[in-house]
Amino acid sequence: MEKEAYLDLYYQMVLIRRVEEVASQLYQQGKIGGFLHLYIGQEAVSTGLISARKPQDRVITAYRDHGVAINCGIPAKEVLAELLGKATGVSKGKGGSMHMADVSKNFWGGHAVVGAHLPIASGLALGDLYQGNDTVTICMFGDGASNIGYFHEALNLSKVWNLPVLWVCENNQYGMGTAVERASAVSEIRQKALGYDIPNSRVDGMDLIAVREAALDTIQKIRQGEGPYLVEAVTYRYRGHSMGDPERYRKAEEVKKWEENDPIGIYMRFLIAHKIAVESELDEIEARVETEVEEAVQFAESSPEPAPQALFEHVYVEG
Numbered sequence: 001m002e003k004e005a006y007l008d009l010y011y012q013m014v015l016i017r018r019v020e021e022v023a024s025q026l027y028q029q030g031k032i033g034g035f036l037h038l039y040i041g042q043e044a045v046s047t048g049l050i051s052a053r054k055p056q057d058r059v060i061t062a063y064r065d066h067g068v069a070i071n072c073g074i075p076a077k078e079v080l081a082e083l084l085g086k087a088t089g090v091s092k093g094k095g096g097s098m099h100m101a102d103v104s105k106n107f108w109g110g111h112a113v114v115g116a117h118l119p120i121a122s123g124l125a126l127g128d129l130y131q132g133n134d135t136v137t138i139c140m141f142g143d144g145a146s147n148i149g150y151f152h153e154a155l156n157l158s159k160v161w162n163l164p165v166l167w168v169c170e171n172n173q174y175g176m177g178t179a180v181e182r183a184s185a186v187s188e189i190r191q192k193a194l195g196y197d198i199p200n201s202r203v204d205g206m207d208l209i210a211v212r213e214a215a216l217d218t219i220q221k222i223r224q225g226e227g228p229y230l231v232e233a234v235t236y237r238y239r240g241h242s243m244g245d246p247e248r249y250r251k252a253e254e255v256k257k258w259e260e261n262d263p264i265g266i267y268m269r270f271l272i273a274h275k276i277a278v279e280s281e282l283d284e285i286e287a288r289v290e291t292e293v294e295e296a297v298q299f300a301e302s303s304p305e306p307a308p309q310a311l312f313e314h315v316y317v318e319g
């Protein structure tokens with residue numbers, strides 16, 4: 001990678017962090033309706049992963065999707081406008097936090113029903129295989145989703161049909177308030193891939209470079225026709241499951257311990273240790289992010305709401 005590309009990944013991670021910190025404030029001011037699930041702490045997973053995709057590769061995820069959207073090239077102002085329900089949002093203000101999507105950037109959403117997007121990922125990959133496209137589908141989901149039937153159907157068929165899918169489990173240790181050990185028969189989610197004869201590995205999800213290298217390697221194998229692969233990225237969410245989570249299921253010390261492994265800090269130290277950047281360059285990036293986020297908030301707040309007529313657009317009616 002060129003220096004610029006390394007620095008751009010730093011930009012993306014800091015941008016996700018700042019957009020979500022601001023989103024959390026806007027939520028507390030009552031400006032965001034519905035749920036808001038923050039990705040803070042998990043930024044290295046999607047940033048590393050998506051840095052390894054080619055533009056034709058598809059990305060699909062669950063409801064913790066703001067960071068994934070940004071990594072897929074959705075401008076921060078469209079993410080914030082969507083959160084505020086504005087017509088200029090990435091989903092025209094009708095999707096909100098959990099339903100961001102822009103298929104022109106091969107970002108296939110943003111899905112609220114736990115696990116329901118895994119069969120969709122298999123379907124996307126089947127379509128690509130059938131049409132002979134040189135395309136890999138990257139499907140991200142949580143540890144909790146691996147306990148749901150959809151996960152098992154989708155993995156099974158992906159192997160039976162040798163589909164070009166990279167399954168990525170973001171094991172952030174909890175599904176809502178339930179720890180992995182309490183809900184899953186195996187604590188390493190990657191073990192579930194064994195039941196479907198799908199090769200798999202575990203990676204440190206706090207380390208952008210480790211995630212990126214795992215993704216580069218596995219995406220290449222999948223592209224060559226080797227069939228599906230499952231990567232488990234071990235990570236942690238620093239905030240509650242969604243806004244208003246009292247977090248009675250974990251101790252503040254546990255969160256603190258993981259915060260010492262902040263993915264942005266790890267990547268910053270990597271850039272400096274490898275002499276890719278000096279601190280002042282990273283400060284400058286942080287300042288640029290600050291300006292972009294300020295402008296994005298202004299854009300979102302001053303944007304119009306969808307027109308009443310928009311209620312009748314993009315509605316699927318049979319017949």
Ligand SMILES: Cc1ncc(C[n+]2csc(CCOP(=O)(O)OP(=O)(O)O)c2C)c(N)n1
Binds near residue numbers: 112
């Ligand atoms: C089918 C279904 N069941 C239950 C829920 C409620 N629910 C929302 S998020 C969630 C936990 C999912 O945890 P995980 O897959 O680990 O994702 P994370 O929130 O940790 O990113 C649950 C049970 C839902 N949205 N859909």
Ligand SMILES: [Mg+2]
Binds near residue numbers: 143173174175176
């Ligand atoms: Mg989880």
